[in-house]
Amino acid sequence: MVRVEFLGPIQKEPLELDIASLSELKEVLSGDEALSEWLKNSAVAINDTLVTSLEAPLKSGDRVVLLPPVCGG
Numbered sequence: 001m002v003r004v005e006f007l008g009p010i011q012k013e014p015l016e017l018d019i020a021s022l023s024e025l026k027e028v029l030s031g032d033e034a035l036s037e038w039l040k041n042s043a044v045a046i047n048d049t050l051v052t053s054l055e056a057p058l059k060s061g062d063r064v065v066l067l068p069p070v071c072g073g
Contacts, residue, residue, distance in 0.1 A: 002058050004029075005065045010038055022046075023054040025064060043067040 002019055006012040012035065019025050022044060029035045044051055045065045046058065058064065 001060055002062045002064055005063065006035075006038075007065060008068045008070060010035070010042075010066060010068055020058055021054065022051070022056050022058070022064070025058075026054060038066060038068055041069055043069075 001016045002025075004015040004017060004025065006014070012032075017025065017028060019028065026039065029039055043066075045067060046056060047063055048065075
């Protein structure tokens, strides 16, 4: 199982999913209207490393975090 966490203003409880890639995660999360806008502009980290490819492989025990854009000083 992969743990998916949502930071900042996303306001969503963590999920435990049986998925093998970020593209699978995108399919799952796209069905949630509250998340669809965040998916367009959030960064993604796997085990604290930023990734850009939807084909990034995932394995059981991985932690995926959606990082929404923030502003501040």
